[in-house]
Amino acid sequence: xxxxxxxxxxxxxxxxxxxxxxxxxxxxxxxxxxxxxxxxxxxxxxxxxxxxxxxxxxxxxxxxxxxxxxxxxxxxxxxxxxxxxxxxxxxxxxxxxxxxxxxxxxx
Amino acid sequence: xxxxxxxxxxxxxxxxxxxxxxxxxxxxxxxxxxxxxxxxxxxxxxxxxxxxxxxxxxxxxxxxxxxxxxxxxxxxxxxxxxxxxxxxxxxxxxxxxxxxxxxxxxxxxxxxxxxxxxxxx
Numbered sequence: 153x154x155x156x157x158x159x160x161x162x163x164x165x166x167x168x169x170x171x172x173x174x175x176x177x178x179x180x181x182x183x184x185x186x187x188x189x190x191x192x193x194x195x196x197x198x199x200x201x202x203x204x205x206x207x208x209x210x211x212x213x214x215x216x217x218x219x220x221x222x223x224x225x226x227x228x229x230x231x232x233x234x235x236x237x238x239x240x241x242x243x244x245x246x247x248x249x250x251x252x253x254x255x256x257x258x259x
Numbered sequence: 260x261x262x263x264x265x266x267x268x269x270x271x272x273x274x275x276x277x278x279x280x281x282x283x284x285x286x287x288x289x290x291x292x293x294x295x296x297x298x299x300x301x302x303x304x305x306x307x308x309x310x311x312x313x314x315x316x317x318x319x320x321x322x323x324x325x326x327x328x329x330x331x332x333x334x335x336x337x338x339x340x341x342x343x344x345x346x347x348x349x350x351x352x353x354x355x356x357x358x359x360x361x362x363x364x365x366x367x368x369x370x371x372x373x374x375x376x377x378x379x380x
Contacts (some may be wrong), residue, residue, distance in 0.1 A: 187365040195355055195370035196306065202364040239306060243365045246319055250306040 154178055154242050156251035163259040171227040173254045175240035184244035185223045187216055190253075191236045199238075200225065230256070263356050263371035270377050271350075277343040277376055281356030282336070289314050289334035294359040296367065297330070297341045299352040307352075311359060328367055346378045348376040 155178040165171050177183065181250040183203040188196035198207045200216035203223055213228045227234055235258060267279035281295070288295055294311035302308075310320040312330040320328045327344045343350060353375050357367040 158305070162292050188367070196355075196367070197370070198366055198368050201361075201366040201368075205364075205366065240365070241306070247321060248308040248359075248365075250308070252305050 153247060154181065154245050154249050156242055156249050158238075158240060158251040158254050160254060162224055162255040162257065164257055165230050166259045167230055168233060169230045169259075171230050171234075171256060173225045173238050173240075173256075175223040175225070175251050176221055177223075177242055177244075180221070180250065181242045181244035183218055184242055185216075185218070186241045186243060187214075187225045188239045188241065189236045190239065191233075196239060227256075261358060261369045263358065263369060265354060265356050265371045265374040267376070269375060270379065271346055274379050277341070277346050277378075279354055279356075279374065279376070280338050281340070281371060282338050283358075284337065286341065286358070287304060287334075287373055288332065288337055291315075292360065294319075294365070295332065295339045296357045296359045298355045298367070298370075299359055300355070301349075301352045301372070309341065309343075309354075323373045335369055348378050350372060350376070351378045352376060358366055 157176050159174050185203045187200040190196040203218045204216045215226045217224045237253045237255045239253050262284045263286045264282045269308040271277045296311040297309040311322040312318045329342045332339045355373045360368050
């Protein structure tokens with residue numbers, strides 16, 4: 153089974169801050185990594201697919217990248233509507249494992 | 260724009276079978292390219308992929324649930340259904356239906372709002 157880890161598990165940030173969340177897989181998953189945003193009481197929403205492709209309709213302040221075995225979700229300038237929990241998810245193996253999530257809240 | 264909506268009992272007794280239906284609007288579920296999926300989220304926890312059913316009837320179930328899961332498709336009603344047998348309190352969760360697109364690059368691009376299912380006597 154492919155295990156996904158995320159860091160940090162939570163972070164506090166201010167409006168306008170640059171926010172970075174890291175995800176790592178327990179084995180090579182190429183670029184088969186997706187990012188989702190989930191607000192309280194709502195379904196997750198796709199942000200980034202295939203490591204760095206922006207889902208249609210998602211603001212350009214969101215971006216994804218891969219460096220070595222690490223994947224990164226970056227919010228270039230945090231907006232009030234971005235306070236949420238972010239999940240990575242691998243689509244390399246059939247189990248489509250999700251990471252444990254990173255909660256972004258207001259400092 | 261595709262929309263998905265879960266429906267089914269919010270309370271199921273232990274050892275019984277959980278049954279949920281997802282109704283799809285704005286898209287056909289009888290054409291290829293999409294994997295009609297179920298995902299669950301235990302209260303306050305992360306997300307777990309249960310599996311999918313393809314328009315052809317092909318299914319995939321998460322090995323951790325495979326012995327208890329079945330899915331079916333009703334293309335005329337634009338619905339797909341999840342059944343989970345022999346439920347316990349550990350199956351209490353919010354259940355989401357979702358559309359998974361792509362094969363080599365695959366992700367969940369549309370989700371239902373989710374429905375909380377509680378397993379309790």
